Amino acid sequence: MPETPLTSRRFTLVEKEDYGIDLEYSDEFAIIHFPYVSKFNKGVLLDMSATLDSMKKFLEDMGYWHLWVAVEPHNKSTAKLAKRFGFKYVGLDQDTGRYDIYVLEGEE
Secondary structure (H helix, E strand, O other): OOOOOOOOEEEEEEEOOOEEEEEEEOOOOEEEEOOOEOOOOHHHHHHHHHHHHHHHHHHHHOOOOEEEEEEOOOOHHHHHHHHHOOOEEEEEOOOOOOOEEEEEEOOO
């Protein structure tokens, strides 16, 4: 029997001058995307950290115990950023093979 493809919804959750965060979600997962990060400095990193902490708490309240991030493999700076925020690399996405996938586990 063929597998039913996962359907998800995606929208822009945060749009700031220096960075943006999209949230993609379904019944099974919540994943964030960084469509753009124009610069990295201490102020931007602190702002992103506070935003991600709030987002993580909200998603845990909604029943998502893992927060995923998708990073294009050639985007080394975003991969480094994901690791800096505590995301762990789990592999290449299984649907398209176009993204490296990282996970941040919540507190169940």
